[in-house]
Amino acid sequence: MSQQAATVRERIRAQYTALTQSERKVANALLEDYPAAGLASITVVAAGAGVSTPTIARMVQKLGFKGFPQFHQALREELQARASGPTERRAVWATEAPDGHPLNTFAKAVTQNIQTTFANIGSGGFDAAAALLSDPSHGLYIVGGRITHALADYAFTHLQAVRPGVTHLTSSSATWPHYLVDMKAGDVLLVFDIRRYEANLLRLAELATQRGVRVVLITDQWSSPVAEIATQSFNCWVEIPSAWDSNVSTMMVLEALIAAAQETVWPEARDRFEALDALFEQTRLFRKP
Structure with missing residues (x-):
């Protein structure tokens, strides 16, 4: 296929x-x-x-x-x-990849992934997910897997600046019950899960939904099992000529959601950004020009 x-x-x-x-x-x-x-x-x-x-x-x-x-x-x-794991993925691309310099091969694959990903996202579902992520009246929890924990960390850094009440779950599933105990009906769990889908992420999502939590899932084109219980789900095309899958289209979907969430609550987000900048100034985090 x-x-x-x-x-x-x-x-x-x-x-x-x-x-x-x-x-x-x-x-x-x-x-x-x-x-x-x-x-x-x-x-x-x-x-x-x-x-x-x-x-x-x-x-x-x-x-x-x-x-x-x-x-x-x-x-x-x-x-x-x-x-399939990395070895099997590379074997497919090694026999099917077109001739040419690796830069061109990667550029073509990634561009096709982005185009296909965004062509399969409905504006209604996108807007609904952005509203869920931005609503400060409910808690927002974010979690990723072995590879996608980096995406979860990126999402947390940005969404925590946009709105209060954002929690980044640690990478250790042994600690997740400590987060689950605080989850309430109406809260939102943002999950990143790509192939070879992680059983502990599915179990976390199942336990969260039992508590009335709404799940927003960002996954690949084959779709994580979490999609069956997710309120909103986004399929991102990820195949590239490599033993690894690409997170470029996944990151673009995430950044589009972050931007939409920011605009949804802009007046409050602006005040929050200004407060953060004042704190950065006091801590002297950034160099002055």
Whole structure:
């Protein structure tokens, strides 16, 4: 599956309104247990959804596949991509990367990632997430994983300057119950989770939602399991010719959210910036020109 191809989940959501009632039963079954529900034979998938095999065949064609085998293969490739580590990722790019200088190869890949990421973000969902992040009447908690903790730290530094009540969770999951105990209904948890999705982040999100906390997720194109319980979720395209994934599109989405959150509460944010500058002056943090 090419790096810019829509996932099966995205295809289902895009075509959902065009599906018949029976086809929606299949779609719902797939989304409920994704992607495992679609990895069996067509007869098993049909039985699990309570429909006929012709219904399955018609639905996968509406999703843009020639037939069930192609649909099945797409799910298998997604599953492989989600679980792949640095060695496997580099092996893919080593055989598929175009000729040319690495700078041009990276520039092309990153540019495509950014374009695809922003093309798949709806303004309504973006505005809703910015409102959640900026609302000072509720606490905001921020957490990342092994790689994405750097993004979480960046988000905390900026959003803590925009509004009060922002908490950066430590990287040790053993300390997270100490944060959970203070979370209240209506609070917001900003989560960064990219492939190979971390089980402890999913458990944290589950425990937080049980307390009435709303989750905003920033993830990759394959989508972290946290997306199933997130109030707002952003998929960022991350593949580059490297053993590692790129955080360029992820960072751009984050910075766009920070800028929108700032504008949402600008008068209060301006006062907060000025107070911070006065404190920086007293602590002599920055050199004077």
